[in-house]
């Protein structure tokens with residue numbers, strides 16, 4: 001029988017002992033359908049509590065400001081009411097001995113004037129992503145965004161810092177910077193979306209500058225060991241991202257530089273689609289980046305119990321994040337431990353309001369503390 005690497009505890013993140021190596025990946029679920037985009041106790045609180053046996057939960061992307069939004073009904077982490085809402089969520093998870101980070105999000109150009117009183121969304125350069133967005137008035141095409149001024153950049157850095165402060169106030173165990181999946185930071189990294197001629201564009205170092213300025217601002221208010229960062233280096237043809245010959249070198253530069261920080265982890269995604277015919281892409285992300293980074297590496301995308309155990313056994317990652325499996329299997333860890341079948345998820349209820357497809361997936365196992373651990 002395969003040794004259950006996923007069920008081993010993990011003590012390499014200082015002051016953050018994890019009961020196992022199964023992480024709940026960040027997933028937008030669009031249940032904050034109230035005026036202030038506030039997470040609620042009976043929906044968000046219950047949903048995350050049901051999944052608290054994960055070694056670590058990373059919440060859905062949560063906008064750091066009004067400007068940062070690009071999807072309907074996503075929760076924020078900029079207002080007092082939102083902080084109060086999140087406090088209820090963290091209390092429920094902590095009561096079950098769980099650990100929870102909040103994902104800090106700015107969508108950049110993956111937004112629409114309908115969210116901003118008719119004003120343009122912000123991005124590094126005025127280049128349309130040619131993607132779709134779900135606005136309060138239905139699905140629409142993205143528009144050409146406004147190129148951020150230096151003042152806009154400064155304000156956004158402040159917004160992230162303030163959101164991190166709010167996360168501390170809401171008793172999160174840490175934060176994850178959403179520097180992935182074609183959103184604002186990724187738009188800065190990539191040459192096709194960033195054609196700036198100032199210190200934030202041109203060279204690899206310049207395109208990474210905004211990310212490091214945000215990271216440096218955040219670590220003024222929360223310890224480095226409580227900060228995770230997420231990247232999707234081989235994202236191509238999705239959310240307007242096009243790879244080029246400098247894309248992988250840009251991520252190599254960033255990830256090597258992150259060795260100078262004492263972060264909780266870096267969280268990488270394997271390619272979301274087939275990139276075998278994209279000459280610039282790296283097909284095996286964990287294998288490629290593991291030798292470059294000396295800290296904790298979390299890997300995601302497309303894993304199941306068997307492949308999750310294998311990637312840990314091979315030493316390409318320390319933690320594995322599971323997305324969709326966690327939607328339909330709240331007791332995912334216990335199901336792994338007891339070899340139970342996996343329930344399928346319903347894509348129709350991924351982003352709709354209410355409890356259906358959210359808090360109504362049943363557990364089929366006893367709670368983890370009744371199961372003998374084999375670590």
Ligand SMILES: Cc1cc2nc3c(=O)[nH]c(=O)nc-3n(C[C@H](O)[C@H](O)[C@H](O)COP(=O)(O)O)c2cc1C
Nearest residue numbers: 025026027028060061300301302303322323324350
């Ligand atoms: C419904 C849904 C919402 C998602 N929302 C986010 C998000 O808010 N932030 C993020 O970084 N990734 C998001 N993702 C991507 C997941 O974190 C993960 O990378 C993806 O589901 C692949 O992992 P899996 O194969 O284990 O599901 C989302 C995925 C799904 C299915």
